[in-house]
Amino acid sequence: METTYFDGAPWLFLIVYIITFVAGLPLNLLAFVTLIRKFRQQLVSIDILLFNLTVSDLLLLAFLPFRIVEAASGMDWFMPYVFCPLSFFMYFSSIYITSLFLMAISVERYLAVAYPIKYKLLKNPVYSVLGSVVIWILGTMHCSVVYIVEHFIPANMNKTNVTRCYDQFSPEQLKILLPVRLEMFVVLFCIPLLVTVFCYFNFVKILVAQPRIQKEKKKRAIGLVVATLINFILCFMPYNVSHVVGYMEGESPLWRTYVLLLSTFNSTVDPVIFYFSSASFKKMFLEGLLQVMNKIQLGSCWGSCMERCKKAKEDTYESHGS
Template structure:
């Protein structure tokens, strides 16, 4: 059985949850408000990415409890395949929607007139539904394999979750993992790389784009590719290694921890890609600063009359002091 050090895993899960949940709630509020007022394809895609990240974060406490129990599953067993299905499905959902955002941005700069004329929110809705269904169908293997037992040798072990597979289960699981790596990671990575490389190339040639905006766009492109490489790369490489070694590599759990960080890195992409998120965050910061200033003024005004009263009181001689003058 793969062993994930309790302190390491729990630290990564807690940091991801604490930083990712509030930032994704903020992004959800911003994008849902924008889509409700005026739906735009890229906001619809980013809203779906936010929903996917929130689902991921909601099942993260199950992984925390599993880490606390030493990678043993002491909760009701039906929660194991269900939480695992949502956990892995939302990881590949992030891959899909980050790729979709890259395509949307590339088309916007490569074919600005044609894209603006054919840009319809309904296309983004249909694409989002298709991507959700694609990831759910592919990752259904996570829900099925724990119950798969063709030899009828007894029920699967219930004290571990998604571990200790039989040879029959591995014969199905390992080829599917390889297919996940190729179809759900390598192809989107190639598409995303092509779109952002050309996005940067075209944008750098446009004279009417300000330097600050160009730098932000380059940061968005490089940040997205960095998320692909660091968060999703090692985990998908473990699929390839496992396929050829006929077993899950021992470092697979640690590679999965890098994928976990994606939920708290996506909000950085939201900040770079959406002016609405930047505006909402700035408004919140101004509101907090205004409250701090207002609170300081109230404290100052509360102290001032008191100090002034004491000063007035001390400026006159006390009754016993009159005779001493």
């Protein structure tokens, strides 16, 4: 069954995609450069996880122009067919790889405060590298269902004359697709969400209970938790719930495409997570942001923003946190 869009739907998709691309690309590029600079100074486990999260977001943003062209064409696909499954594969992979890395970051932060001595003794960037490899394999293997489903396209559909991309599925395709989506809901969303909530609940509980911890570090911890939960609940939950509904109804819900738009925004939320994840990252990120703003020299309207950035950078120098 082909998705039926309301009259203004292409404009809605186009606006969301453009806002995400314009806001997310510079923030993630700045985060990418900041992490590269940090690697040159010292290789830290949390930075490896953040770097992979940034790469995942940049992959989504790199293929977002295909979605922009699709929306500008009235949700019809006039580009070469090979880019249809490829763009969706990258799109879905980025979403689920992000959820797995958010879980990994929460585990790393929890272990650092709950078992500080053991964490320092066992802390090794190699573990983060191996964990990152496992996450990429797990995420991309699940999302390869895009290509598996395309392989089972009925013979009466001509791939050279497709006007909708990954939009209509035969009963045979749904028999494969719906169970895989349900499994992705459990493995790539529910488990990461539960682990993240457990880790961050105890993470904040431990920090709040320790009076010696600086107020700045406690604020960063709360900001990290809030930004992460917004990503899970607002960006990822509605789309993943559609997997459960689709499995129960035996077909893709009509509203599935619209809630998928919310998942697109995760690439603009992730830089906020980077900002709160590490005091050293925050300092270098603000330095880079100030350098960019000084080079652009857009005028006095940036004055107050630059002053706030400078003040935040000075406050970060005074705080001590990882």
